[in-house]
Amino acid sequence: MSLPILAVSALAGGAGSAARVLVRAALARRGVAPRWTVLGINLAGSLAIGLVSGAVGREGSGGLAPAATGGLLAGWTTYSAFCMDVVLLWIRGERVRAGSLWAATLLGSTALAMAGAWIVRATSWGVP
Numbered sequence: 001m002s003l004p005i006l007a008v009s010a011l012a013g014g015a016g017s018a019a020r021v022l023v024r025a026a027l028a029r030r031g032v033a034p035r036w037t038v039l040g041i042n043l044a045g046s047l048a049i050g051l052v053s054g055a056v057g058r059e060g061s062g063g064l065a066p067a068a069t070g071g072l073l074a075g076w077t078t079y080s081a082f083c084m085d086v087v088l089l090w091i092r093g094e095r096v097r098a099g100s101l102w103a104a105t106l107l108g109s110t111a112l113a114m115a116g117a118w119i120v121r122a123t124s125w126g127v128p
Contacts (some may be wrong), residue, residue, distance in 0.1 A: 005063070009071035016075025035085035038078060039105055045077035046109035050116020077109075 020041055027037045052069045082105050089098035 005067045009067040012068040012071030013075035016072040016077075018075075020076050020078060034081075035089070035101060038081045038085060039101065039108075042077050042079075042082060042105055043108050043112055045073050047112040047116045049073050049077070050113035050118075051120055052116075053113070054117035054120025 023041065024034055024037045028034055049070075052066070052073065056066045082101075086098050086102045086105075089095075089101065
């Protein structure tokens with residue numbers, strides 16, 4: 001991996017993380033529980049990851065664009081906050097909510113990533 005690709009990926013990851021923190025804080029001020037914001041972020045990010053993967057996977061391309069997008073989306077989505085939310089719900093005795101959040105995130109994220117890749121492969125979006 002070249003230094004420019006690493007640098008772009010790292011900067012994009014930082015930007016994605018910052019965007020997630022800002023969105024989560026803004027929605028919390030409006031009364032949205034952070035766990036639902038994280039779910040929405042992870043689902044939207046997974047769809048975007050699928051779209052990008054479908055386009056990049058079609059060409060097998062590398063370079064700055066996949067690094068930037070991968071970094072941005074990796075920073076935007078958050079597995080650690082998801083895990084923390086599930087564990088906190090479980091500890092509080094909210095087992096059904098913990099299980100629902102876990103299932104919605106893992107199944108929903110996987111399904112949306114696959115749907116995104118399928119959309120790109122089924123359309124001309126992935127054609128240069």
